[in-house]
Amino acid sequence: MPRMTTERTESIPRVDPSTTSGEREALEQWLDWHRATLARKCEGLDDAQLRTLSAAPSDLNLLGLVRHMAEVERGWFRNVLAGEKAAWIYATDEDNDRDIHVTDEDTYEEAYATWQAEIAHANALAAGHGLDDIGVGKHRGGKTYNLRWIYLHMIEEYARHNGHADLIRERVDGATGY
Template identity: 65%
Template sequence: MTVERTSPPTLAGERESLESWLEFHRATLAVKTEGLNDAQLRTASAPPSDLTLFGLVRHMAEVERHWFRRILSDEDAPPLYTTEDDRDKDFDPDPEDTFEEAHATWQAEIARARELAAARTLDDIGAGKHRTGTQFNLRWIYVHMIEEYARHNGHADLVREAIDGVTGD
């Protein structure tokens, strides 16, 4: 499946700009995983780091779930991969875990995030509680998600380049 990635519009309102940049970055991570086999998706590029594209996709599924389902909407949405004992388990798939499952879960979390955000204004304050007790509006969540994806897409670019030389934004 070829991922279609659309550049954000240069003349847009605030919400359209935020949503289009988030969509652009979601698609960018998907592009970084295209055409790779299981071994490549599990390859860490820069020892001692064990960061992989597989782990990044699982991590972003957790991040989407956390900010949109838990913080924005106060849904009962327990972690997908992490545990109290291993808060970084999302980055470390087991041998029996499949990328197909991780990718499908990530896409499902994105779909749910879109649905939940569409029902709110940028100024709406999330119904859930962050562990710090801090409240967040949808605008802040969008900006944070863009930052989270942008940072991890930089990692993904380096990992992908080390795997097969493919680079790009």
């Protein structure tokens, strides 16, 4: 199959992290950069394209990655940092990976709005804590984590999934980069 090229214009702002900021500012800037990167990977695609699977046997798709990251934001900031015990958004007892397993009824509009709401809530919660503050909740393994660790983990989680998103987007329409 010949390689397609697609010209892109991004409307989703993404600010490059400062090269001279302090620790907290750097962590927040890199997390925001990765959040914006995932949104850019999805930009300009319709719901059917966003549901396109990466490659068999994987269930990964861009819509599912957005939904997954909404779950991850919720889990680490609401549940681990703040101890809210918030229920999963998409996961069910029958399908723990329901965030990734999208159907024709699942839309990007809903997923994006949910994801952005979780990001806003995460930012509000983090603003009330210092990097060394230990979250009041526990992760599934029973451990506690400080905000610094949560920020670093979130950056890693987004970076890994943005790599997946790169490949899926290229499969969908040939677009690369950004």
